[in-house]
Amino acid sequence: MQNASNTIFFSTQRTLIASIILSIFLSTSHASQPWTQWGGSQRNFMIDDSAKLADQWPKDGPSKLWSRKLGDGYATILAEGDKLYTMYRVENDEFTVCLNAKTGETIWEYKTESPFTELMAQFGPGPSSTPVIAGDRIFSVGTNMVLTCLDKKDGKVQWAHNLPEKFGAEVPGRGYSSSPIAYDNFIVLPVGGSEGQSLVAFNQADGKVVWKKHDFGITHSSPILIQNDGKPELVAFMAAEVIGLNPNTGDLLWRHPHETQYGANLATPLWTGDDLIYVSAAYDSGSRVIQLVREGDETKPKELWYSRKVRIHHANAVRIGDYLYASSGDFGPAFVACINATTGELAWRERGFAKATCLLADGKIILLDENGRLALVHADPKGMKVISECQPLERLAWSAPTLSGTTLYLRDRQTITALDLK
Secondary structure, three states: HHHHHHHHHHHHHHHHHHHHHHHHHHHHHHHOOEEEOOOOOOOEEEEOOOOOOOOOOOOOOOEEEEEEEEOOOOOOEEEEEEEEHHHHHHHHEEEEEEEEEEOEEEEEEEEEOOOHHHHHHOOOOOOOOOOOOEEEEEEEEEOOEEEEEEOOOOOOEEEEEHHHHOOOOOOOOOOOOOEEEEOOOEEEEOOOOOOOOOOEEEOOOOOOOEEEEOOOEEEEEEEEEEEEOOOEEEEEEOOOOOEOOOOOOOEEEEEEEOOOOHHHHOOOEEEOOOEEEEEOOOOOOOEEEEEEEEEEOOEEEEEEEEOOOOOOOOOOEEEEEEEEEEOOOOOOOEEEEEEOOOOEEEEEEEEEOEEEEEEEEEEEEEEEEEOOEEEEEEEEOOOOEEEEEEEEOOOOOOOOEEEOOOOOEEEOOOOOEEOOOO
């Protein structure tokens, strides 16, 4: 009888231990969820498998894990394991930096000379491009278009290209902002400057050109990768149109016009896994949804709708079901809007926030406006409800937030902050 009791006891203990281990594993898997490029794993600021987040925050906001001065710039924060990566500026030098994710302390940094002009300095001289991590390397692009490949462990340079010097690229008036993207063994980014190099793919290992194609005018938007009917496509928002390319060769697959004043298409296209691409620009340019229709081996872009009622400046949109949510506005007042993704019908617009970036995780929208106001928001086609809010940053908080596990990383032009959302 005693042996039977012992057997039941040890069996129960083993079950309990296994449950604890499983719980720890699941918690750790969420906590270590990487954010290795602009906009997260799919470049859409939407986390499909996020950790459980708090349904509301304390009155003073989420618990602050740490905060430190960093330096000027709008590059967002990458998170991988126990390290963070971003860029910042001090006077005429720009730095790619690796930080300890638990403390914010600098592990290594690499300096690049990057003088700026009066026009660049009008709203902050950058850097504005977010690096990308691919394997053991990190790739960063500064305001003056110096592309650098670094060993992510120690920050040592593996190769670099001064794009204006090597390719005749013209630095945009307010500085370079597009974030490079990794595909296969390539790094792809807009370059421009002469014929046949609107976008250029470089070999990650040695920096050699794999392909360079097209004569579209470049702007500040960052390219994305999608799976269209099981085939990869590179989508780029150029100065006057949206284009789809074969990422292996750079060959043009489709194009669709979207013009704006000053060629300032800034926001990243939004793709959520179906056949719809949402693009939007400010300066009265408006929004449109393009449906990608497969006809044999070809892709045909079909415009579903166009509307001037939502105009995203340099922020982003997220999608929940059939509806898109985004902050709209440029020089005038901003508002948060909800618009039907398939029809373009405006569900609502609400005041209360300055221009804002956002992310979607655990069914919740986290909103950060340019004045440093952070909010936890519930939104549906009927309206928006602010559940909790706080003021962790100061003005010109233009860098979009990053979420890794339950830790939210934020920055304004001087400070980087880590908050606990669990």
